Every structure is written in C-alpha cells, then in structure tokens.
Amino acid sequence: MFKEILQEIVTQTPGSVGAVLMGYDGIAIEQYINEGDNVDLQLVAIEYSNVVKEIRKTAEILGTGELQEVSVKTGRYFVIIHALTPDYFVALTLIREGNFGKGRYLLMRDAPQLREALA
Amino acid sequence: MFKEILQEIVTQTPGSVGAVLMGYDGIAIEQYINEGDNVDLQLVAIEYSNVVKEIRKTAEILGTGELQEVSVKTGRYFVIIHALTPDYFVALTLIREGNFGKGRYLLMRDAPQLREALA
Numbered sequence: 022m023f024k025e026i027l028q029e030i031v032t033q034t035p036g037s038v039g040a041v042l043m044g045y046d047g048i049a050i051e052q053y054i055n056e057g058d059n060v061d062l063q064l065v066a067i068e069y070s071n072v073v074k075e076i077r078k079t080a081e082i083l084g085t086g087e088l089q090e091v092s093v094k095t096g097r098y099f100v101i102i103h104a105l106t107p108d109y110f111v112a113l114t115l116i117r118e119g120n121f122g123k124g125r126y127l128l129m130r131d132a133p134q135l136r137e138a139l140a
Numbered sequence: 141m142f143k144e145i146l147q148e149i150v151t152q153t154p155g156s157v158g159a160v161l162m163g164y165d166g167i168a169i170e171q172y173i174n175e176g177d178n179v180d181l182q183l184v185a186i187e188y189s190n191v192v193k194e195i196r197k198t199a200e201i202l203g204t205g206e207l208q209e210v211s212v213k214t215g216r217y218f219v220i221i222h223a224l225t226p227d228y229f230v231a232l233t234l235i236r237e238g239n240f241g242k243g244r245y246l247l248m249r250d251a252p253q254l255r256e257a258l259a
Contacts, residue, residue, distance in 0.1 A: 064202065065202055068198040068202055069198065072191070072195050072198055075190070075191050076191050076212055079188065079190070080212075080214045083183065083184055085184070085214045085215070085217050086214040086215020086216035087214060087215045088212070088213075088214050089214060089215065090211075090212070091210070091211070092210070093199070093207070093209070093210050094207075094208045095199045095204045095205040095207050095208060096205020096208065097204050098205070
C-alpha cells in the first residue's frame with residue numbers, strides 16, 4: 022500500500038522522477054520511479070537522510086520546533102523531503118522544470134495516509 | 141549596501157523575521173531583523189551554515205549540480221537559504237504564517253544584486 026501512495030504522488034506531479042519512503046537510518050522501505058528515469062533514487066535518499074538528520078539536530082539545538090519539510094534545489098533537481106514519524110520520511114525528486122508546488126502539496130496531502138500505513 | 145537589500149527583502153515579505161548574509165564559515169557579513177523580533181538570527185545562521193555545507197557536499201557526491209536553494213520548515217519557522225557564491229549565502233527566516241513564496245521569489249530576484257555587491 023506504500024507503493025500505491027508513492028505512485029499517486031509521482032504520477033500526479035508533473036516532472037517528478039520518483040519518490041522513496043525511507044528511514045533516517047538510510048534504509049528504504051518502498052519506492053516508485055517513473056519509467057525511463059535511471060536515477061539512483063536510493064543513493065539520493067541515503068545521502069539526504071544524513072542531511073535531514075543534521076537538520077533535525079539543528080532544529081533541536083535552536084528550539085525552533087520539530088522538522089517538517091526540507092526542500093533542496095540544485096542545478097539539476099528539486100528534492101522535497103517530508104518528515105513523517107521520528108523514524109521515517111518520504112522524499113520526492115523532480116526535474117528542475119517540474120511542478121515543485123504540486124509536489125509539496127501532494128506530500129502534505131498524503132502524509133497522514135503514509136503515517137497511518139507506517140503505524 | 142548589503143543592509144538595504146536585506147531590509148528590502150525582509151520588509152517586503154509578510155511574516156519575515158529577518159535576513160542574514162553569511163559565509164559558509166558561519167561568520168555573518170550583515171543582517172536585518174524586524175523590530176520586536178528577538179530571534180538569535182546569528183545562531184540560526186551559524187547552525188544552518190553547517191547544514192548547507194553538508195548539503196553542498198551531498199549534491200557534489202550525487203552529481204546533481206550546484207546547490208542553489210534550501211528551505212526548511214519546522215514547527216515554528218521557515219528558513220529559506222539561497223546560495224550566492226562558493227563562499228556566501230543569504231538566509232531568510234519567516235514565521236510559519238509568513239509568505240514563503242514571496243520570500244523565495246525576493247531572494248531569487250535580489251540574488252544578482254547581492255552577488256554583485258560581494259564581488
């Protein structure tokens with residue numbers, strides 16, 4: 022059922038490459054990648070899980086409240102990371118021309134469903 | 141002149157707390173904070189400069205192109221980080237009810253001006 026939710030997010034977001042449901046330990050639970058895209062989403066997610074851990078620590082130090090979302094824009098991609106539980110997050114990767122706002126919205130919309138499935 | 145640009149970004153973004161022009165070494169060049177806000181923006185910026193360094197390294201490892209923008213949403217704040225040069229970035233902090241899109245847009249709009257002033 023994780024796959025169906027990830028698939029919906031990916032197929033409904035124009036320009037999306039794929040989505041991964043992932044633990045902060047860097048281990049993926051499930052992923053959905055658009056056909057034809059040969060991005061190593063697992064590698065992307067592992068690398069970003071370290072970043073997200075760092076940001077969580079920072080938010081804690083600063084007392085700025087729990088981490089909810091991180092987005093990163095690089096020369097080639099957008100990565101949107103949405104925190105789900107203390108152990109898991111979901112990451113959506115888009116091409117630069119992709120619909121960033123729609124991706125953010127869908128992650129937010131489907132987060133409760135993912136949380137429920139994780140429980 | 142840094143101050144004027146930062147002030148314009150802050151005053152034109154509804155719900156913004158302040159903006160800092162900062163080195164990746166964690167040393168601030170200039171900042172503008174809305175009156176009445178007693179957030180330690182320097183501390184925020186120092187902590188996030190570590191995060192941004194980490195993300196830069198990640199983008200390099202993944203070959204996903206140069207880091208351009210990072211945004212972080214926590215329980216209390218939005219922080220939008222816009223990369224300027226290999227040494228400097230600008231960070232805008234907003235309250236959760238602030239206009240995130242407008243802040244992102246203004247950072248993008250004024251980045252060339254800040255880059256020019258840094259040169």
